[in-house]
Amino acid sequence: MSINSPATTAAERDSILSCLQEDIDHLPNALARIAKYILENPEKVLHHSVAELGSFSGSGEASIVRLCRQIGFSGFRDFKLALAGEIGRPSTNPKSRDAALQALHETMAQNLGIAHGNTDLEKLEKVGAALAASRRVDLYGAGMSGITAELLAYRLLRVGLTALAFRDANMAHEVANGLGTGCVAIGFSISGLSLDTIQFLKSARSAGAVTIAITNRARSPLVEAADFTLLASGLHDRPIGGTLTPMVGKIFVIESLMLALSKVMEESLAK
Template sequence: MDDETTRPGEGPPVETLVATVRGVLPSLTPAAQTVARLILDDPGMVARSTITELSAASGTSEATIVRTARVLGFAGYPQLRLALAAASAARPAERLVPGDLAPDDPLSEVIVKVSRAESEAIEDTVAQLTAERLGVVVETIAGARRVDVYGVGASGLVATDMAQKLLRIGMTSNAFTDAHLALTSSVLLRAGDVAVGISTSGETPDVLGPLRNARDAGAATVAITNNPRSSIAQVADHVLISAGRETAFRPGALASRISQLLVVDCVFVGVAQRTFDSSQRALQATRTAIGDFLRSGRTKP
């Protein structure tokens, strides 16, 4: 995997701290997850608590709290508290904890909560998507012989979107949303090819297996995931972090997909810029082909 997403001892940027905690939550130990959930539920309370107070509130040991802070990239709990305090001061409470949907929420509240989750997913993804990381992926894909994209479920929709975008600008690209076909594709890749794995959790076996095979076959590997500590992030040469959460009422939520689609769109535009002449020719050719087809269909009796 490429360079770490956090600087040693300093932790993630304040503006993405809560999103980072949410992303790494599935890869934490049960005890550390308890601490992390308190951070997500009430970051202000954690910022005000001493390590002894947080230990009592979470029912975990002080050592677990320190380990959790270090997993998040901080030197220790005092640095985590300072970051949470800064995050609480920089953003209103409702921004830090957007709130889940409840069975009795009126539709007016559903609109507010869903739209806020989508907009926050975009903001958090933008904050974590650096030009340096994006640039390396763009250059890798722009020079590829072939780009295969793996994803299942909601991430499979994003994989299909990425492959069709690259196809429109003349690149050889395929999306595989079936595990057997993905595995078949992955072992046939070679140096000069690129494999992209898309998984919110970063632990989807149907994506992780093909990406690992592609790496072993010599292809460059890219992961798009919420969790920078996930298995898929460890397999990939390059990792792009998305930020959207799925909930009980919104599995495969638009917030997860829209953050992944944002990353894909940025990659696509970057590749189209790097290959401008050939991309423009391909786009014009595909527009003409589709336009001719539609016009011929309208002229038939």
């Protein structure tokens, strides 16, 4: 099933979650926020009204109905019935533990390969130069992205830079008042749709800081708020919030960035 080619029968709806995951990168932002929330919270969605889903996803009720119709359902109620059946459906291809481990290995290796393919050496060098010259680096991410923000902050502190990582949106915005020229702000978001992370980068840019987005989605409001974007592994994990595998690509980006930063710092010392 494809969002661009709505399903005509229930039999064609093999996996609602897979469909949303594969096409989220091509959806308008309002619909993408809904898809992201559904992928991260499929069980909760079964108990939400259309108004509640709109509130939690940050989108309007009309957008929810539009998304449901776009993927082949008459409305939200029809969608929830199908989703309930999918969540409760036993696997048709049960895997042994060895096969499951092999599949996990392949997924993580694939994510690393995609992240490597997305590497832009020139952009890494520019970001590395901005970090090396910075008097302060603020990093923000929500949920799992907050963990990767803390990992990069740790790596930056180890090389002598002043780095602050936040997972609390209010604190990040309050402290961001001290940002300005000569500072760097880095926002982490798998989907690029996290409203607090977008606002963090927008505020930092308004204050004069260099803004950097580390994300898995090439087209997003977060990217629009960034001076530089470093892409990780793409939106291929199902569901987005269900495993740690989306972190693999981001860790590759972090270590690639640290290599670029080390090069800049070594060249500065050699002068």
